[in-house]
Amino acid sequence: MIRKFASVVLLLILGYAFYSLVAGFVPDGELNRSAAYYAENTARETGAQNIVTAIIVTYRGLDTLGEVTVLFLTAAIVAQVLSHSRAPAGTRGSGFLPAGELLETGTRLLVPLILLFGVYVFVNGHLTPGGGFQGGAILASAMLLLLLADPMRRFSHRLIAKVESISGLTYVALGVMGLVLAGGFLDNRILPLGQFGALFSAGAIPLIYSLIGLKVGAEFSSMLESLEETEDR
Amino acid sequence: MITIAMTTGFVLILIGLYGALTNTNILRMIVSFTIASTGVNVVLVSVGYMPGRTAPILDDAVPVGSATTSIIDPIPQALVLTAIVIGLGVTALMLAYAYRLFRIRQTLDISKIVELKW
Amino acid sequence: MDVIGALILLAGTVFLLLGSLGLLRMPDAYNRIQAGTKAATLGTLLTLLGAAILMPAWWAKLLLIGLFLLFTNPLSSQVLARAAHRSGAALAPQTGVDHLAEDREDLS
Amino acid sequence: MSNIPFVMALLLAVAMIAAALVAVRATATVGAVLAAGLVSLFASVMFLLLAAPDVAMTEAAIGSGLTTFLFFFVMGRIRREGGGND
Amino acid sequence: MNERKSSGNRSQAEAIDARRAFLLFATLLLFWILLNGSLAFGTLTAGAVAAGAITFLFKDSLSVFSGYRIMPASLVASVRFVAFFFRELVRANLQLARLVLTPSLPIRPAIVRVHTGLKSPVGRLLLANAITLTPGTLSVEIKGEWLYVHWVSAEAGAEVATARIAAGFERYLEVMYG
Amino acid sequence: MVEIILTLAAVCVGLAFLLALYRFVIGPQTVDRVIGFDVLTIISITGIVLAALLAQRVVYLDVALVYALLSFLGVIVVARYLEGGQ
Numbered sequence: 001m002i003r004k005f006a007s008v009v010l011l012l013i014l015g016y017a018f019y020s021l022v023a024g025f026v027p028d029g030e031l032n033r034s035a036a037y038y039a040e041n042t043a044r045e046t047g048a049q050n051i052v053t054a055i056i057v058t059y060r061g062l063d064t065l066g067e068v069t070v071l072f073l074t075a076a077i078v079a080q081v082l083s084h085s086r087a088p089a090g091t092r093g094s095g096f097l098p099a100g101e102l103l104e105t106g107t108r109l110l111v112p113l114i115l116l117f118g119v120y121v122f123v124n125g126h127l128t129p130g131g132g133f134q135g136g137a138i139l140a141s142a143m144l145l146l147l148l149a150d151p152m153r154r155f156s157h158r159l160i161a162k163v164e165s166i167s168g169l170t171y172v173a174l175g176v177m178g179l180v181l182a183g184g185f186l187d188n189r190i191l192p193l194g195q196f197g198a199l200f201s202a203g204a205i206p207l208i209y210s211l212i213g214l215k216v217g218a219e220f221s222s223m224l225e226s227l228e229e230t231e232d233r
Numbered sequence: 234m235i236t237i238a239m240t241t242g243f244v245l246i247l248i249g250l251y252g253a254l255t256n257t258n259i260l261r262m263i264v265s266f267t268i269a270s271t272g273v274n275v276v277l278v279s280v281g282y283m284p285g286r287t288a289p290i291l292d293d294a295v296p297v298g299s300a301t302t303s304i305i306d307p308i309p310q311a312l313v314l315t316a317i318v319i320g321l322g323v324t325a326l327m328l329a330y331a332y333r334l335f336r337i338r339q340t341l342d343i344s345k346i347v348e349l350k351w
Numbered sequence: 352m353d354v355i356g357a358l359i360l361l362a363g364t365v366f367l368l369l370g371s372l373g374l375l376r377m378p379d380a381y382n383r384i385q386a387g388t389k390a391a392t393l394g395t396l397l398t399l400l401g402a403a404i405l406m407p408a409w410w411a412k413l414l415l416i417g418l419f420l421l422f423t424n425p426l427s428s429q430v431l432a433r434a435a436h437r438s439g440a441a442l443a444p445q446t447g448v449d450h451l452a453e454d455r456e457d458l459s
Numbered sequence: 460m461s462n463i464p465f466v467m468a469l470l471l472a473v474a475m476i477a478a479a480l481v482a483v484r485a486t487a488t489v490g491a492v493l494a495a496g497l498v499s500l501f502a503s504v505m506f507l508l509l510a511a512p513d514v515a516m517t518e519a520a521i522g523s524g525l526t527t528f529l530f531f532f533v534m535g536r537i538r539r540e541g542g543g544n545d
Numbered sequence: 546m547n548e549r550k551s552s553g554n555r556s557q558a559e560a561i562d563a564r565r566a567f568l569l570f571a572t573l574l575l576f577w578i579l580l581n582g583s584l585a586f587g588t589l590t591a592g593a594v595a596a597g598a599i600t601f602l603f604k605d606s607l608s609v610f611s612g613y614r615i616m617p618a619s620l621v622a623s624v625r626f627v628a629f630f631f632r633e634l635v636r637a638n639l640q641l642a643r644l645v646l647t648p649s650l651p652i653r654p655a656i657v658r659v660h661t662g663l664k665s666p667v668g669r670l671l672l673a674n675a676i677t678l679t680p681g682t683l684s685v686e687i688k689g690e691w692l693y694v695h696w697v698s699a700e701a702g703a704e705v706a707t708a709r710i711a712a713g714f715e716r717y718l719e720v721m722y723g
Numbered sequence: 724m725v726e727i728i729l730t731l732a733a734v735c736v737g738l739a740f741l742l743a744l745y746r747f748v749i750g751p752q753t754v755d756r757v758i759g760f761d762v763l764t765i766i767s768i769t770g771i772v773l774a775a776l777l778a779q780r781v782v783y784l785d786v787a788l789v790y791a792l793l794s795f796l797g798v799i800v801v802a803r804y805l806e807g808g809q
Contacts, residue, residue: 019243074323082332102429133314141796267522275502380758385682388761389638411579412579430798434803477744493757507786508774512785515786523793531800
């Protein structure tokens with residue numbers, strides 16, 4: 001009772017603070033200085049159409065490297081925590097029943113298309129909305145569909161781990177190449193900028209985003225897999 | 234538009250906090266947490282919106298020359314994108330630890346978990 | 352031409368509205384799935400067609416969305432109906448025969 | 460005509476708050492998780508109306524998709540080991 | 546597949562596998578071109594690499610055309626199947642609209658058995674999907690040669706059900722997929 | 724003319740949205756909520772197409788594709804969970 005009362009009081013105080021925030025908010029009339037800089041110079045400096053992608057991959061590339069590292073650590077810790085809590089003998093995974101025939105056929109039909117759509121999302125990160133993180137999530141969704149259609153199916157851990165480590169390594173290597181060949185770490189001008197609006201343009205952005213996409217997809221897949229994993233011991 | 238979005242975001246934060254404070258089931262607390270984080274994201278994006286402008290993608294609809302006067306602020310969007318991805322990581326960690334707690338204590342109800350050590 | 356496209360779009364949304372009404376009025380889960388999936392599929396397809404007539408340059412993306420929906424929507428309805436039957440969702444009282452429940456033993 | 464996005468945002472706001480209340484108050488955990496997914500889904504349409512397609516896509520694929528899937532996998536494991544549904 | 550096969554059988558199986566892989570690759574490339582909406586050289590190269598990698602890594606995948614019999618008769622059947630399907634889809638929605646707008650809600654649901662003779666997985670999937678979208682029916686389960694269908698306005702008997710629900714589509718699908 | 728028809732269409736979408744949301748909120752079973760979820764996702768796709776038409780941006784349609792994918796996967800995950808475990 002006291003607990004409920006205290007939480008309601010806390011919420012009221014917070015609600016008043018939020019109300020004063022909303023009431024006093026005045027939207028900007030024009031872009032602030034850093035946003036105006038990005039709006040003017042992104043096309044010339046990076047050749048990317050999507051300014052958000054340019055900020056994430058190039059201007060703030062180091063932060064993105066940190067983000068990918070955080071995700072990697074998360075996947076590793078989830079696997080570690082779950083491996084310390086083995087399920088009782090004779091049970092397996094999340095215990096879904098075998099799927100019906102139609103779902104299996106549909107999965108075999110749809111998984112390649114979903115994977116290709118994921119590839120489209122991260123390769124076109126500099127032209128359309130989307131990018132490595134969204135594309136990686138879509139790749140992981142395709143893996144999830146495979147897991148759901150056939151709960152007995154096992155992916156090769158080594159393949160997932162290999163994809164992840166190779167793409168991570170290449171990502172860092174591209175960053176260092178930017179340090180050597182162009183203006184700084186993860187600079188995208190190590191490759192020619194190309195024609196504005198084409199698929200192979202914007203220097204190394206499509207390459208870097210593809211690597212991020214593969215790495216993130218592998219991380220999410222291993223996260224899902226360690227939640228579904230068979231534990232027969 | 235901005236006012237609607239911002240108010241919704243703040244209300245979502247409050248609802249999420251209320252749920253996290255009053256529920257005793259760990260899974261329900263995590264659900265409330267994800268709602269609150271969605272609310273934060275909505276607030277952040279609505280701060281970057283400007284009426285009458287369009288998305289910061291410079292294709293045929295938005296020529297490069299007029300970008301400064303026709304697109305909205307891209308920086309909050311980049312920020313929120315990172316926040317969503319990290320939010321998934323945090324949720325996954327919370328779920329893994331909740332499962333571990335369940336394996337050890339055989340319950341998800343925190344009012345039944347009285348020992349501090351586990 | 353634009354008017355025709357807009358009218359097709361309107362027809363699609365009217366089907367969506369009717370489907371939602373069916374979702375609300377039908378007595379049990381299976382009938383609701385029926386109402387939902389049919390109306391949603393045709394409604395969305397007509398909306399996409401109308402949008403393609405209004406904006407002819409967008410046809411490829413709209414066609415893809417339509418094809419994808421045409422494949423996935425009935426499939427997910429089927430999986431959901433199967434799950435509903437397996438989890439023992441109640442049938443409406445006016446239901447006649449249920450051959451699947453009769454054959455359930457030798458099926459699983 | 461120019462009012463349509465405004466009205467859509469208003470509808471979405473109502474729907475988000477309703478779904479959030481369902482998520483907090485529902486009796487079954489499954490319903491709560493679904494409602495949380497729905498909140499993320501509407502938030503992503505809201506992002507689209509706020510001219511942020513990148514964020515909308517991320518929220519749809521990650522916030523609404525993968526988060527919900529993770530919840531269901533964990534709930535499957537917990538149910539398999541005889542955990543209470545609520 | 547059987548381990549011990551004669552060399553003739555094996556080469557035949559390899560030919561079938563190669564044909565399936567090629568069809569999958571072609572479908573994926575078409576999907577990629579539609580997604581990108583451009584025929585530039587760079588786009589096509591990237592698409593070919595991605596589609597090739599997916600075809601190589603997921604060997605047991607199918608495409609819509611797996612098991613499709615390429616001959617004039619099946620082409621005609623496909624066109625007629627699509628036309629019939631859309632007509633039925635519109636009819637289904639009109640029927641649903643009438644049903645929903647009638648105040649008394651005159652439904653008499655049942656789950657009935659429907660016989661199907663199709664063997665090809667893609668054909669069966671298409672049949673089940675088509676049944677789900679046609680007037681008043683929803684496929685619930687498929688097992689062997691029996692398909693279980695939820696029917697809103699039920700009439701008696703498996704023969705009637707088969708004739709009313711499945712026969713229209715099966716006629717074309719049998720020509721297309723065999 | 725086109726604007727009036729589009730406004731009417733938006734009204735229809737809004738009403739359909741509210742009806743499906745009502746079904747989601749009242750339940751009564753989890754299966755009914757899942758159906759509501761599915762229909763709400765698909766209505767959102769229509770909403771996204773309308774938003775893209777109003778903003779005249781083709782890039783918004785990518786989000787609609789992600790939505791189509793998501794409605795399919797979400798329903799299948801929940802359905803597989805509801806089927807029951809071993």
